[in-house]
Amino acid sequence: MSNTRHQPAAPTTSRDLAAAATVTPHWHDENQIVYASRGVVAVHTESSRWIAPAHRALWIPSGTVHSHRAYGVTRLHFLGLTQNPLKLRSPSALAVSPLLRELLIAYTSLTHRETPAAKRMRLVLLDQLATASEQPVHVPAARDPRLATVCSLLEADPSDSRGLDALGRVAGASGRTLTRLFRDELAMTFPQWRTQLRLYHALRLLAEGVSVTSVAQQCGFATASAFIDVFRRSLGHTPGSYL
Incomplete structure (x- = not known):
């Protein structure tokens, strides 16, 4: 992908995207989870396209050039990770359990993540991610x-x-x-x-x-x-x- 942006830190945040809105190609020095609690998000990399409805999250390893596109009004949750709890080296779609869904929504919506409660939530979130199974819907190029x-x-x-x-x-x-x-x-x-x-x-x-x-x-x-x-x-x- 040409004209890619380098964003060293993978942000942990939530944001809304209008239907058909896009996020231009970029890459991070950290790993990232992308999850749509509403709508559907497609992630394009240089070698494949991935799509995730509300029962799937997307794992994007550090250094992977990727872009996003929303289908329908979409609520996105981004989780930046310096560690790799999944031990995966390539993008993948993950099954999202009801508990993992609520953890992703709650944690990425926090304003302050340094409180004892937030740190405990993060530990449970990482534990849930480590056991999430791969459930891909992707189209390799x-x-x-x-x-x-x-x-x-x-x-x-x-x-x-x-x-x-x-x-x-x-x-x-x-x-x-x-x-x-x-x-x-x-x-x-x-x-x-x-x-x-x-x-x-x-x-x-x-x-x-x-x-x-x-x-x-x-x-x-x-x-x-x-x-x-x-x-x-x-x-x-x-x-x-x-x-």
């Missing part, structure tokens, strides 16, 4: 131009149901070559990547108030029931909970 062409086609129309052989005829590569590229470059199978892409777009549309039936159609699911099933298995909740 392709580098190979043939693979990037296929990804761009599906980005433009997530409902495109063509298989790799048909897409490969446009990209100038065989279905077998593309299958290998998905595995070697993106560490996913083609169906896994396409499902992540469709869920990414689905979360954006749901945050903007689009109906479940319409989201299913726009994102390429055969039926609304099929969409609900994939959504629940992937995220642990029904899409209706995000409307």
Whole structure:
């Protein structure tokens, strides 16, 4: 990302973003948790895109260039960390339990964080983060131009149901070559990547108030029931909970 800003300290704070508002590319010398208690936040890095509804938080390691975009009116909570309680070296989406949610909201909203009560809250928060499981909804970016062409086609129309052989005829590569590229470059199978892409777009549309039936159609699911099933298995909740 060009024109990135360096903010040495990762702030601990809460802020509201209007629908479609953005935070331009920047990086910190500290680790950071980004959580949206309302709305949906997407985080873009140089190699991937991540999206987090209210049951997910995003872990951004120090030195990672990233930008934010809000879908729907969004309440963001930022937690700066000099330590790495998760032992993760790359961005990830984390499951947020009800307790972790309340801790993130309460701690990032504090005016004074040096009181004994605030310090105890931070210790519990770090303990909860250390045990949070990874629950990604992310879309890794392709580098190979043939693979990037296929990804761009599906980005433009997530409902495109063509298989790799048909897409490969446009990209100038065989279905077998593309299958290998998905595995070697993106560490996913083609169906896994396409499902992540469709869920990414689905979360954006749901945050903007689009109906479940319409989201299913726009994102390429055969039926609304099929969409609900994939959504629940992937995220642990029904899409209706995000409307």
